[in-house]
Amino acid sequence: MADEKVTRIANEIYKNVGGPSNVAKLIHCMTRVRMTIIDMDKVDMEGLKNIDGVLGVVDDDTLQVVVGPGTVNKVAQVMVDQVGVKLGDPFPNDAAGENGHLTDKEMVEAKAAKVKAEQKSKQKQTPIKKILKSISNIFIPLIPAFVGAGLIGGVAAVLSNMMVAGDIGKNWNDFIMIMKVIQNGMFSYLAIYVGINSATEFGATPGLGGIIGAATLLPGVLPTAPLHNIFNGQPLTAGQGGIIGVIFAVWVLSIVEKKLHQWVPDSIDIIVTPTVSLFIVGIFTIFLVMPVAGVVSSGLVGAIEWILHVGGAFSGFVLGAMFLPMVMFGLHQILTPIHIEMIDKTGMTPLLPILAMAGGGQVGAAIALWVRCRRNHKLTNMIKVLYQLESLELVSP
DSSP, X not given: OOHHHHHHHHHHHHHHTTOGGGEEEEEEOSSEEEEEESOGGGOOHHHHHTSTTOOEEEESSSEEEEOOTTTHHHHHHHHHHHHTOOTTSOOOOHHHHXXXXXXXXXXXXXXXXXHHHHHHHHSOOOHHXXXXXXXXXXXXGGHHHHHHHHHHHHHHHHHHHHHHHTSSOGGGHHHHHHHHHHHHHHHTTHHHHHHHXXXXXXXXXXXXXXXXXXXXXXXXXXXXXXXXXTTTOOBOOTTTTHHHHHHHHHHHHHHHHHHHHHHSOHHHHHHHHHHHHHHHHHHHIIIIIHHHHHHHHHHHHHHHHHHHHHHTHHHHHHHHHHHHHHHHTTGGXXXXXXXXXXXXXXXXXXXXXXXXXXXXXXXXXXXXXXXXTTTOHHHHHHHHHHHHHHHHHHHOO
């Protein structure tokens, strides 16, 4: 379908629903653009039905405009691009804050999105900033999962050691196993979650991104009949290339999928595009990305361990001193996949406690100021906010 026709349908839908300011959120399914409408009195149902290219309109929990498979994803993408948000994100419009149809949470999200869009328009986006922002967007949604699964796994490890030491009985074994199962539900399949989030960030289909992430785990490949590295002939191992490889592979997937959406006729787009995208990028991931990314991730982890081993306390001092300036400029986001790779390959990340000392020092300085200047209420309130933000930073990527 020509870009002009897609844009025309998107514009006419907006025109007949009262404009983008009357839309709170927008998503799509296989055939329908689904909009959360703020004020239904502003919607012209007959006008929507009479749009050339619209196959029907359904007024349910959301307003659903049927445009057909292959077309719907393009129309929906144009509509959110015009507003400057992603699919499913709150629309940054003033009407959302003035209308009682939205919940308090939705109004706050809409206001936050508006402020974020205004700030974003003022900032110059360099390639480095874009990369760091993408890494942040991929991992921030996983923070609650990291925290929950990590703490459960930590408790399981403590109880397991206590059982080995004889401090608790063998009857704790099943309970410990349950906690480990919950922990492994996160960390054993992290590549899938990262694949889904990467696809969302890069504009690919989330389900396809999850499949590419799962492909790096080599499901169904038996040790007796392994796939081989095309560069050295060695057997490929599940997870080779790590999270870095998954992110890169899904980025390639987004490019391939977008190109196919442009080339494949709308009538067969829903069948051809995902099939061809998965086949091409799947082969590319297994035979090129996994071997190369495996070398890169292993080299990166090895280099960091060498620096810490040779530099000792001095290396720790330099890394700790650099961390807070990195946070100021958003550069700390690049450390998240490095932490994950180190945990995957060595079972721990010595970087994290070293870098956390920078935040600990900052909190200590704030507490000292709080004690010495406790009569200055304005300053003490600012310190409280600083402490809360620093606490969040210590658990964020």
